[in-house]
Amino acid sequence: MSFAANGEIRICYDTIGYPEDPPLLLIAGLGNQLVTWQDEFCASLIDRGFFVIRFDNRDCGLSSVVTDRDGYTLHDMAGDALAVLDALGVARVHLFGHSLGGMIAQVMSIEHPDRVASMTVLSTSTGNWDHGTPSDEALAAISRPVTEDREESFERDVANRRVWASPSWFDEDLIREQFRVAYDRAFTPGGSARQYLAILQAPEREEALRTLNVPTLVMHGTLDPLIAMDGGQRLASLVPGAQFMEIEGLAHDLPIQVWQQVISAITSHVSQNAS
Template identity: 40%
Template sequence: MSTTDGTAGSEELIAPLGPDLELCYQTFGSPDDEPLLLVMGLGGPMTWWPRELCERLADRGFYVVRYDNRDTGRSSRMDQRVRRSHLVRAFLGAAGSPPYSLTDLAGDAVGLLDHLGISSAHVAGVSMGGMIAQTVALEHPDRVRSLTSIMSTTGRRTVGWQHPALLPSLLWSRGEREGYIESSEKLWRIIGSPDYPTSAQELRDRAGETFDRGMSRMGVMRQMLAILGQPDRTDALGALTVPTAVVHGRADKMVHVSGGRATATAIPGAELVLVRGMGHDLPAGLYETFVATIRRTADRARRTVGAETP
């Protein structure tokens, strides 16, 4: 059941956003606190925002909302088929129309806020979720109180690059649950934080939970196409006035640290937090770094407009 002290999350609920789209979401903390929307990255269900991290954020005065993006977890699946050849062409910059775009995913986030009756929220996103969060801030500026972009990039191909050899690792080979768990553990060993390692059992448990929530190989490919087809937001980000923080690991192999630096450079007044030994994950050893940064950025928004009613 829903609680108001930030010690536990509500039940998982469904938000109907259209005839063919429903998003699964969960909240932590009191609706009377400042709303904070957490947006996860490629193929990641909302549970990749760890429960303890959500609870810590709720303890710091946020009404935390985490959710499954479309094609992820218990949210709706789209029906367009994608082939690996489509990904290769998109990676090479070939023109094409993806099944949906980051604009569509940003619209989903805003639709969830509408469903919850939240006029504006602090928004934090990880990786693809950071791209979505940036897009929400650009296309729906009145809905964003503050922005925290974590291990993400601007969409410019010359920064935040990923080695092409990692692309196949994002798609597990055909097979059952155990095959996904094994390939997931292997990937996180490559891209995780070297100074904040996660145990093999934790990696396997998370992968099993991800698979059981409804892992869609085709859905991951559709999300990849949205990422590969994203525009370069660099110039547009220069017009943002919302208080912003950019967090990036110096050891990130999935999105090179240049992506974080470029994002912070593009957004006027953005705070850049570079973390030594952090890769492309949210390790427990850095929870307080994430919480403190999001809280500090939200406080900047409060000082900008004065004390506000959540």
């Protein structure tokens, strides 16, 4: 593991593959560490010719915990991602962001289009919550009180995943094992809540997206209860030239059953916009 600096914030990252290949930056969702991007998923991306970069967002994993009462913004989190690119000497990158990661990808693309060769996002929205509204159950789950007790927090995360996992592909034993790996690596009570606050306080991005000049692919699951699919459709409708792809049966997760579909879509999108 290596660390990049964004001011006083340290961001943990690693790379997989060959630096001479096109770089693909993976940006994880709310509370998810870089190990959320499983090694097997990354290996499939490497097989498609990518140099994979993954990192812990601030307040997550081995990156800095931020307890400043003023909090932070999606702009700050985009700056963290750029710091990783700077540390690696990567001038331009292809982005793949999931959920919160897709929001960070949008901010990067809006503020630094010269650094972004293409953007692919999954299960995300523009920040206009008239589109992509969560179900009552999903909203209740993500709003559950934070606990500093490790075991209670673990069970809370498992319970939440049940709510927004793809129903046909949910494997609780596998999810528990993945969470154990993450919790053994780092436990950051309150980190997810602070990231969620950054989402809630972010201004909507619709006007900026209307003039975005970054090749964009938006993917969304048909069964997403946390960010309803019309959130992704709205995003694709605003970005000039954006493509939209729905994934049948997918909720707000990335199960192995859709990996190849997602990876093929990313590969095709990048190949059309190679630079």
